[in-house]
Amino acid sequence: MASFPYNIVGFDLDGTLLDTSRDLCVALNHALALAGRPPVPFADVTRHVGGGAAQMLRSALTESGGVDEAAFDGLQAELVAFYAENIAHHTAFFPGGAAMLDALDAHGVKIAIATNKKEALAVRLFEELGILHRFACVIGGDTLGPGRAKPKPDMLHEMVARCGGGTAAFVGDTTFDVGAAKAAGLPVVAVRFGFNDLPADDLGADTVIDHFDELVPALERLGCGKDAA
Numbered sequence: 675m676a677s678f679p680y681n682i683v684g685f686d687l688d689g690t691l692l693d694t695s696r697d698l699c700v701a702l703n704h705a706l707a708l709a710g711r712p713p714v715p716f717a718d719v720t721r722h723v724g725g726g727a728a729q730m731l732r733s734a735l736t737e738s739g740g741v742d743e744a745a746f747d748g749l750q751a752e753l754v755a756f757y758a759e760n761i762a763h764h765t766a767f768f769p770g771g772a773a774m775l776d777a778l779d780a781h782g783v784k785i786a787i788a789t790n791k792k793e794a795l796a797v798r799l800f801e802e803l804g805i806l807h808r809f810a811c812v813i814g815g816d817t818l819g820p821g822r823a824k825p826k827p828d829m830l831h832e833m834v835a836r837c838g839g840g841t842a843a844f845v846g847d848t849t850f851d852v853g854a855a856k857a858a859g860l861p862v863v864a865v866r867f868g869f870n871d872l873p874a875d876d877l878g879a880d881t882v883i884d885h886f887d888e889l890v891p892a893l894e895r896l897g898c899g900k901d902a903a
Contacts, residue, residue, distance in 0.1 A: 678781035679897020681840030684833050687789035687796055688723055689847040689869030691771060694799075695720055696764035701757035702734055705749050711738040720869035724848040726790040726815045726823065727754050758795060762802040768867055770886030775808055777890045784837040788829045790815035790850060811836040825853030830860055843893055852877045861896050863889065
């Protein structure tokens, strides 16, 4: 059997590997209540997710009357503190996620995370779910300092470096993810089941999947140059 075409497969976290939407919604609405704003319905929260906590809060505040810049940093701190204490009540893999990681492990792939979530929050979430050991590295939106999160390519270059180099692909659900992968020169798979900020087929990914059962075959086709969006 031919060897697997990628040494490293990186994943976005929120809306790609894990469905974090309900825990994020509860934390966001906690912050909005402190600001005297109406809650975001659960069905609408994914529209605000993808750029990290600050972007999520700013987006929701903008829709409900605007952002009070003087109060914003304190409100963001309240959101992050609340989320950290309530981070894994409802969060779980998207269907097929655990089996997909097993399949990548069987191919000897190093599995990495590159998320715009703060690194400490991502690590805490994985620890609470008991899956931190599954990842060769976890890179957050603040890991490399200001201005270097997705859609810039810096995090994905760092991901490859921390995994020891080699061929790599990335999996995500938003323009942040696809933009970063393209800028880093990596093939990218988009998931239709995520928190897509555009329809998944319009994100510009190399290929798109509906379920994690499809990921390993999709990566094998991409590695052979047989699949493209």
